[in-house]
Amino acid sequence: MTSQATGQARARELDAQDPLAHFRDEFWIPPHADQGEQRYFCGNSLGLQPRRLSAFIEEELSHWQTLGVAGHFTGRRPWMSYHESLREPLADLVGAKPAEVVAMNALTVNLHLLMVSFFQPAGARNRIVIERQPFPSDRYAVESQLRYHGLNPDECLIELGADSDERLVGEAELEAYLAAEGDRVALVLWPGVQYATGQRYDLARVAQAAQAAGAMVGFDLAHAVGNVPVDLHASGADFAAWCSYKYMNSGAGSVAGAFVHERHHGREDLPRLHGWWGAHPDSRFLMAPEFVPAPGADAWLQSNSPILSMAPLRVSLDLFREAGFDRLREKSLAMTAYLESLLTEELGDWVSILTPSDPEQRGCQLSFTLRAGAEQGRALFEHLIAEGYIGDWREPDIIRVAPVPLYNRYQDCLDLVNEIKVWRDRR
Template identity: 50%
Template sequence: MFQNTLEYAKQQDSQDPLASFKKKFHIPKNASGEDLIYLCGNSLGLQPVLTSEYIKEELQDWANLGVEGHVQGKHPWLPYHEFLTKNMAKIVGAKPSEVVVMNTLTTNLHLMMVSFYQPTKTKYKIVIESDAFPSDKYAMESQLKYHGVDPKDGLILWKPREGEELCRFEDLEEIMSENGDEIALLMIGSTNYYTGQSFPLKKITDLGHKYNCKVGFDLAHGAGNIQPDLHDSGADFAVWCTYKYLNSGPGSLGGCFVHERHANNKDLNRFAGWWGHNKDTRFNMRKDFDALPGAEGWQLSNPPILSMAAIRASLDTFAEAGFENLRKKSIKLTGYLEFLLDEMKNDAINVITPRNPEERGCQLSIQVKNADRNLHNKLTDAGVISDWREPDVIRIAPTPLYNSFEDVYKFSEKLTQVLKK
């Protein structure tokens, strides 16, 4: 199906209905003004052209209206987070009432655990994948300590088998069979940052609920990359950032999902703030806390508008492209990358990401035998922006919104050249 030629790559781009979206992003350039090959959307997404326009609108309203911008602005600040909800819900497969943009990922994770990690003397353990993103592991360990549990006892790691890189679902089933009565929470990354493996969210949720456990997911590498179908998965909660595939700028806000079955449960423990309070009486200031229904009820503070404007710019771009269209292109684009890597016939490289497109997003993690960071540095010098992860993996993420088949082809050429050196 694929061909290992530049002409083929250009032909695919000419037939790609999403090809024009590359022009909707600022592409980094080298010192000569030439576009770099940017394949690092899994770490920081590129800036949409719309972003500066959207932020300038809010700066102008702030300059011209001052505090009245909360109600008189072109996009009033008081309900600003609501302008993001519909498009964000589509991206993660949720109902709008189940989604809110707020805080940052790890802050939201801690807030969710206040509500959904309720350990008892006998049911207190947490399961995560063994190579979860470090921040998740740190959060789990600190929550266990907060509840007086030694992490060495309370944290169960879902590990790949010896000699393998990927986690097997049947091994998670075995963990639950042996420890289910002691496990209170499954907290899994939807798409592993290192291997690129995407996990079966609904199967994991059903498994956890079978043993009366709460189930949450970290979508840092999933939101905007795969379709997690959060509502249908039945997960209790999920959290994600927006600066990777969602292109909202470095350190931008996170997102949060709470399944609708928890929407009106005001008995759930939560750390409360005034923006989660009933909108009708929020500004009375003297009312006892009355949680909003749905995910909004976990908000703490009024939203940072300039950051949300950047998110709105990206979400509007996603909405224009259509997430189903993006996912379709992503499967083909990453499939082409995989084909080109196979065509290299180089025993030094090994793709540790699953071959099945349904078990991965756009990222391929390329393990390079006997390599160190110098290989990554040489690729950078050759005009490729990629991502290095110790000890020997280059992460390459052809992002369908702004990467082309030509980008992927040229990367394979440069990788071949660098490896020969």
């Protein structure tokens, strides 16, 4: 245990040495009552608003005011091709070829659209494999896809690890299941980072296991994109989808992303739902009845671009480029390790961290429970919120906190742990 003064000096020193510290000034940090800023640890749920965003949105509003429909073709970023301007930076961030990614819709919608193509049950190969306790929207999506195909989720939805008390499900368990039952599996839908535990998966290993069994594999990257390195193309994944309001700081419900591996581009045997923006750009305005698909992942597009929801993503991608993802990951590893060491050194007999301790198996989120139980955990969580320490609570007993390298400070982590100690010592 370090003394208060040494701890404070160490946090100050780490912040002073942080080459990315100035990026915090790019964000609005929500105020806490009359006492300065919140200690915001909730970028895993909703990222903070970039300060430069208002001007970007204002610019689009002004184009609309002054150009009307001509804004589709003129202005700094014509709306007709707005989504195309996001393609390269988005591809960089998820390790894809530009033609493999597209910004569209919302996450659950994209999972459905992609499952239309990549969940093709045939005879006994009719199961979907998911991890223990996935995010409810994913469960609803796969259950409804199974029912849509006339299948019974009680028989065809396999939730790996559901019968164990162990909260982490490893790649080895998936491999073992697929080795034994793989010929019954049509699709593996797996997280990049598990939302409740913060466990990060090796995408290539998951994809390899699924495909060796003859199954398709898709990833929900909601908690991975902008948080951990992602190498979608090399992983061999068939498809992936993610949202942009968490680590991508693009605002609630902002436009999501989708990835389709290039080996599936242009395949005429794949079922796919069509809309006019998925048509080839050369044919979109011919008003012709026949659908000529756009090249690459764009063929999965449905509708014209929601510009006011894409502008935040544009801003966010700029910030990621400016900071450099490798540098962000480096800071993320250091800051999460710092928070972990404070939690274990100062509160180790009192909290239990669920997130793997191997830095390669996690992003910035740490999930923990209180050894005293869920009721005490909930009371602590509410105390923290009241004091301006914003994490989140996930039933039945998990507190999640995510020090985000773009805007969190080492000092935030130290203050959080000190506040938990204050609460504990009052018990």
